Amino acid sequence: MATVAEEWLNICGGCEVAILDLGEKLLDVLPSLEFVHMPVLMDHKYFGQTGEKSELEIPEADVGMISGGIRNEKEKHVAEEMRKKCKTLIALGSCACFGGIPALANMYTLDDIYEKVYRDSKTTESADTPSKDIPPLTDRVYAVDEVVNVDVHIPGCPMNPVIILEALTCLLEGKPFELPERSVCDDCPTKREEKSDVGLKRPLQDAEFTPGEYNTMRCFNEQGILCLGPVTRSGCGKQYNGNGEVVPRCVKGYMPCRGCFGPIREGANPLIDMMTALSSIGLDAKLVEDRRALLNRYIGGQNRLRPLPAKAGR
Ligand code: SF4
Ligand code: SF4
Ligand code: SF4
Incomplete structure (x- = not known):
């Protein structure tokens, strides 16, 4: 039995749908997996169920899966915690592997983006850049392996469920996984x-x-x-x-x-x-x-x- 933690960072959610697209094949691997953390499916508060803790905490797991790249300081923190707690870390999907579509924003400076979104838009009133109660953006969009070490990359927007299954099966059998x-x-x-x-x-x-x-x-x-x-x-x-x-x-x-x-x-x-x-x-x-x-x-x-x-x- 392998424990699994999954996190989604700067995403659209399509990669999580690709996991569900495993369909009945998921039933074949589920008896070998125990999901201990997966915000898309399970309620787990980062700072304790009642907010009583002061440190962000993710349970330990044999396998960690991260979808989405890193666009803000909270996502960076979560990726670092996942790396600390998971023995093997998988980057799921093109956003996690390479930044994905959101990384097109890397062609512009943060100031350019803020100007465009909050002040130059023709359809909304000009406004200050929001900063209260939200994590600050990182200077650019990062692929997960730019911030923490990643063991397995599964690209695709979204990934092919067949490849997720192959990778999980290899990990469960202790074999290496790489795409040709x-x-x-x-x-x-x-x-x-x-x-x-x-x-x-x-x-x-x-x-x-x-x-x-x-x-x-x-x-x-x-x-x-x-x-x-x-x-x-x-x-x-x-x-x-x-x-x-x-x-x-x-x-x-x-x-x-x-x-x-x-x-x-x-x-x-x-x-x-x-x-x-x-x-x-x-x-x-x-x-x-x-x-x-x-x-x-x-x-x-x-x-x-x-x-x-x-x-x-x-
Ligand atoms: S052909 Fe395959 S690799 Fe190319 S964009 Fe479509 S899904 Fe992605
Ligand atoms: S052979 Fe290559 S370039 Fe031509 S249609 Fe197929 S994938 Fe595209
Ligand atoms: S890789 Fe594609 S499907 Fe997956 S989170 Fe990014 S945009 Fe969504």
Whole structure:
């Protein structure tokens, strides 16, 4: 029996829904797990049930799971306490692994953000930046492993429940867990000719496809529709049924990959690699508008996105 503590920091809640998406498979692992802390499901007060304690406290656990990145001092404190109390710590989802969508804010200074939200907004009255009874924001959005040591990363926005199950099973059996260094393209059944004879189209422009026939659909990039498959780690298409089907989640919905599983390997630079991939099939990568944000959409933590000097324009 392994004890489990789960925390959610700067999140949308989708990663917790992905855990529930394990469905009946959850019943297979539940007898081996004892949840000792999970704010989304269980009432546990950080400072004692009646607020009698002065130190934030999370119960000890064999496995700790954190979803969400770190955007304020309270979240930083909770992550540190989780690290202290959990023998193995898992970062769940792209927000925890890389900062996620909220880390797009790292392109701006805190002052810029406060000005935009509280004073420059055209639809609300100008106001002071709130500071009473709320934790102060950190200077930028952090991935969890920038603040505490993380043992296992499970990326995805949200994660694939099959991978959560694989990771938990490995931990229960005392085996290491790591995702392979493969790209989404490696799992993609679309037709590729290694060249594009069209220009880059606007994002979300319709692709050409016949419903249900992935094999005859031309690769999105070759259709001129930006797809981050070449620079994104595979795994989102894994199924329980074990029939080997791995069609990437977005491709299955006739949409291009947006990069939510993050870089294929640690230290890779998807922006540079994607520009190379586009050039290699004859597309002018410089025409990708707002490419700093678009090609780092889920991975702005770990210091990948930061404000540009004012002179360079934003
Ligand atoms: S990774 Fe995606 S689903 Fe998970 S908390 Fe972040 S935004 Fe939500
Ligand atoms: S770029 Fe996109 S559509 Fe093309 S092969 Fe890779 S994942 Fe599939
Ligand atoms: S295709 Fe790309 S964006 Fe879509 S779920 Fe898979 S990794 Fe994420």
